[in-house]
Amino acid sequence: MKGISMSDEEYAKLLDRAFSKAHSTASESSDFVIPKVDAFVQGSKTQIRNIAAIADKARRDSKDIARYISKELGVPVNAEESRLVISGKFSNDDLDKRIKRYFETYVICKECHKPDTRLESASRGMFYLVCEACGSRYGVKNY
Numbered sequence: 001m002k003g004i005s006m007s008d009e010e011y012a013k014l015l016d017r018a019f020s021k022a023h024s025t026a027s028e029s030s031d032f033v034i035p036k037v038d039a040f041v042q043g044s045k046t047q048i049r050n051i052a053a054i055a056d057k058a059r060r061d062s063k064d065i066a067r068y069i070s071k072e073l074g075v076p077v078n079a080e081e082s083r084l085v086i087s088g089k090f091s092n093d094d095l096d097k098r099i100k101r102y103f104e105t106y107v108i109c110k111e112c113h114k115p116d117t118r119l120e121s122a123s124r125g126m127f128y129l130v131c132e133a134c135g136s137r138y139g140v141k142n143y
């Protein structure tokens with residue numbers, strides 16, 4: 001399970017957050033779990049093979065996630081069929097961190113912590129994150 005299981009520290013953090021969320025909202029969707037990356041290195045490239053599932057959870061296009069990962073890692077990333085192909089070798093842990101940050105910034109509403117959001121393009125360099133659950137609308141940095 002190397003690379004897939006989370007560390008005790010991460011798990012504790014997750015529990016912490018789940019606990020505080022349970023107390024701030026009565027909703028069942030507050031136990032939304034950010035999906036883990038299922039990636040493997042082949043030659044000089046890393047492939048994420050469950051990008052469709054991740055994109056589905058995020059309700060985003062996998063090409064948008066590819067663009068984010070590319071920006072974060074500073075390497076080319078291509079969305080191919082149901083996979084993301086990243087130039088360079090990256091560990092599952094490393095990719096998990098990027099995906100987690102993506103969800104926290106661009107998917108999960110910071111007001112109600114639900115993932116029922118969409119991005120609207122705003123002025124250059126900005127998006128609006130629009131929450132369909134609580135109606136929040138706030139600017140986030142474009143990537």
Ligand SMILES: [Zn+2]
Nearest residue numbers: 109112131134
């Ligand atoms: Zn919300």
